[in-house]
Amino acid sequence: MRTELFRNKIFFYIFLFIVGIDVAASLIQISRPAGSIGIIIFKILKLLVCLLAFVMFFIKTKLNHPVFKIYIYFVGLLFPIFLLFYGLKEFIMYGISVLRIETYFESGFAVLFAFVLLIFYNKFKIEAS
Template sequence: MNRLFSNNTFYYFFLIVVGINFLGSIGGISKETDILILKILGMITVAVCLLALLSFFTDLKFNHLFFKIYLYGKGLLSPFCLLIYFLYEKITNDRYVSGTYFMPALFRLVLGFVMLVLYNKYKIEKNR
């Protein structure tokens, strides 16, 4: 079953994190919003999480590409952009949103970085 990573613990940890993110993304698109870009970003997030989740169960040469898109997009880029936005809000409007969104975004950024380091350590790439 595990032909993607050399460590089974990381395989199941990564699978659980991607599964939880997929369920959270599905819950996120069910929220009502009038802003079109938020709906589009929600759909893109669901698609990226779904591709990463399906990559665990298929044997394609694109699996690691989907994992990299997931790790860089959902794991690093998304929380980094949120942190930049929170810094912008603090500087321009003197609002500090630490308890609400800042700490979860920081946690997601650290988790994404740790997962990226572990991914690069344990991945098994086949030359096809």
């Protein structure tokens, strides 16, 4: 394994574990039916980004850190924010809640967790000179 990506090896293993769990969760979620084509597309994109980020832990390229940033921004921040706004739009426009109340809490927690991960990522990353 390539632990020279980050100054702190503990953060490397924690980040690898988070991405690995996210790959497994994405594989499970892709098999579940969805009500909207937009949700299906986002599930596929999430799986692809997670797989690419997971592979980047094991190969040495100049694209490692940009892929990790894409993972944090898209999977950690944009996808949960999209889900929150989608549920809010459906509730405001149609007066129905298409998502369970737990989904809103999960998405909010995911955004908060992604901000913390982004702060630690920026603190511990080693840029190639």
